[in-house]
Amino acid sequence: MNPIAASAGVDFKDIHVETPDVEKVAVDYRQLRERWEAASAAPARLAVFEQWDALRRRLASWQALTKLRFDQDTTSTERKAEREHLDEISPKLTALETEMQRLLLASPHRKDLEDRLGAHLLKLWEADITSFTPAIEADLTHESNLESQYTELMAGARLAIDGHHVNLTGIEPYAQSPDRALRHRAQLARAKFFAAHADEFDRIYDELVSVRHAMARKLGFSNFTGLGYRRMHRVDFDQAEVERYREHVVRHIVPLAKKIVQRRGDALGLTELAYWDEGLSSPTGNPAPQGDHDWIVAQGREALAQVHPEIGDFYGMMVERRLIDLRNRDGKAGGGYCTAFPDYGVPYVFANFNGTHGDVHVLVHEMGHAFQDWKSRSLPAYDYLTPTYESAEIHSMSMEYLSAPFMESFFGRDAERYRRQQLEDAVLFLPYGVSVDHFQHLVYARPEAGPAERHRMWQEVEARYLPWRRYGDLAHFAKGGFWQAKEHVYHVPFYYIDYTLALCCALQFWVRSRENYEQAVTDYIALCARGGEAAFKDLVRSANLSSPFDDGTLARVASAAGAELGF
């Protein structure tokens, strides 16, 4: 690791990562393999492991920076070319990496690694080696290409609303307006964008499903689902558990969600809530932060320092070292995420502020990811730096609830309304989250289905989990196209149930923080420091939380949320 990163954090402008030369990396790998074979004792073998780990951190930093630079300006031909080069060589780097993993897993000395680094590491590698064969290199490049096409298509959206042109992030304030007609026009503009590009959205996904299915078959899976789970490193739960969990959502969460929808409708004086009304938590409008980008960034320090002084200091470092990009700009990719440069030991937060309460939500959420990354940056294996997603989202979503008591910093007198909306939105999110998951299981089980059948699959899951949903004259959404707005479906298959599993854990932190705030935060920070050194269920247990898969967990969460919301 870069020495300056160890204490203070490095400034973004000082992060330089050379584009790797695949031939040279291949030579590095050959030497690593030879040194491993030649090593006569455990310390020498562990030294080889450490050299390899440093190489992986360097390559990961280059990948993160190249993707980030493209997302910051998808219209730059230079950045796009770098991103395309990455898409092309990444499978070759993965090939070298899995070859090394295979060698170590098959080695008579694998126990040296297990003793020093834990058995979880070897399980992660086993998932990696069964997810890759050199025969799928071209397929992986094709897949990344298609994912970039989706990013560009979404980033290029220009929606006309009341004489203005905005992108998909910029439409959101209109979509949350207390003026019902304006909310409706905003959603019509969104739906029209998706309708206008319907063929493109269908073609990209159709090709993604085909190429993913083809890779799965080459790797010996019957369809992509099994491979998708492996790629997500799910080593401690399977499809059957996920299916049961979705059932629990139907039983315990959907009834509560219906009550929230009903109450929002009553407050608006509507007999039936349309889709464009769902996001409004109060007739006077959603609580909004009381200042602009710079003000929100400044207030973040005060709010997060109250969660814990260490978290406040960390946040200050992120701002001072310019490890954030939160402004919405034309040509910038949508969404928000946290990435990291493990070679330098610092995270980076990317988002698109639009003046709504979502700005505070995304800031706090991504800072939770970033704080975990920072706390666990010195773990001894690259594979442990980022946990599997369902664990990683606990850090981000729990930060939302641990910081909830300090929302006065952003919303002043509206903070209480923000907290109420936050909890209501959590309940409404769970059924939507499992819909996205269930849909993908249906899609990959029938790769031969065409676009029209996939749209029907989405309608089927919507009817099950979101029975209140009414799209009215938003034609593209009404005929089953709503899922196309969700980038995870295109970019990271099966990444969505993770948010709901993590939310179930974050809500447990919320309950505990109201009983004993200090203890909850102590457990949270300890969990962040563990990074991904264990699988989901182990991490959850170590933080004194119940597994969302256990009978009763979701029911308890639903009852605590229901009581707080007055149902």
Ligand SMILES: [Zn+2]
């Ligand atoms: Zn997240």
